[in-house]
Amino acid sequence: MERILVIGGARALGAAVARRAARDGYDVVVGARDVTAADVLAREIGGTSVRVDLQDESTLAAAAERLRDGVDHIVSTGSAPHDVRATELERDRLLAAFTAKVIGPMLVAKHFAPVLRPTGSMLLFSGVVGWRPGPGSLVKGVTNGAVEYAVRHLAADLAPVRVNAVSPGVVDSGTWDHLGDDKTGLLSKSAAGTFVGRHGETGDVVDTVMWLLRAGFVSGETIHVEGGARHRSA
Template sequence: MTTQLAGKRLVVVGGGSGIGREIAAQAAAAGAIVTLAGRDPARVEAAASRIGNGVGAARVDLGDEASIRALAEQVGELDYLVSLAAAHANGPVGELDRTAVAGAFDAKVIGPIMLAKHLAPRFAAGGAMLLFSGFVAWRPSPGLSVMATTNGAVSFLAAALAVELAPVRVNALSPGVVDSGAWDRMGAEKDAFFRDVAVRNPARRVGQPADIAAAALMALTNPFLTGTTLHVDGGGRLEVPSANA
């Protein structure tokens, strides 16, 4: 994979922290020319500085087509694009705010369509896109209807774009529960939650950003992989007995 990434131009949208930053770091270490893009310039610039290896930063808002067009013009030609952007609209259906729901679709579905519109014509031969889904699409639960729907749509979008944009390859990656920093808001409850997740999934552990980054870079560089959703979730989407059953 190191030789496959050397000199390749990679744009990571939503890569200011966690999994996205790890993807950028692994790719840059392998010799890729990486640009982190996100809504908060200070955040992506800080992440790029932390990674080093010449990683650049750019602003993009997936709810604003003009900013996507500007990103395309700034980037020029590229080889690989990853979109991890997300905006949450969680809660009971009866309490959902329409603006928040629309924002969730902008980040996960409409925005990636606009990324394809403006960036797909700029891909070099062998180029690939990777969109991020999530296991909640296959394991919905109360209060997560919007998340389940947007993540499910990502999977179908990747298949549709793989056909329309061919020979540009398009895949989706669906991670499970990953210790990426996103769960830190749980405070003292996080460790107990992770133990429960580990007991219930077949891998008997939670994921790490490095697990997801390795799969992401494989999806980008494998020339015979397209129109597929990779489930890198420790089996978390499956209904399995506990380790003590």
């Protein structure tokens, strides 16, 4: 049975990946900074849990030590948005955003390289904003763009372990629920900006993740799951 560690696995897209992976027969380790939430999901799906905080390297080292008998796949969904204009940037939040998406996963590679099985893979999360600049999306855009380069270079560094990214468009993953009634507006605006005329569903992303885990001849790639939004002019 292949073992998969899902970082950010206790909620939203990470939890959906963990649930599907368990259903598909993987040995799932739910990694999250809230280990209680990770534990609840792990028990529900018959997996295990481990504390992983992408902002705290010691938790990455400890998790790799706990899983030292081998890991096949690592999926990292972490994100720490800082959606402001350049004039409002806060250095700590800027660093946290880069750490969640880029620096943290690079340190995951550092600690897990010795335990990742050679037929396995790492999967990072980018996002469509990396290719659609706009006011207030500076940090999200640059960090998502950096993920594309991170997977190319990590793929070379960790070879033959494959390293790829999924870049979703706007997906109703639960992450937008805090917008309340405004969520509907966001989802319909994003649907209008695609070729397929709808917003993304969690299943669209999970299907792609599960395919990438098995896609043995794909490495260093960013797979766009956004209905063509990058290519639409308006």
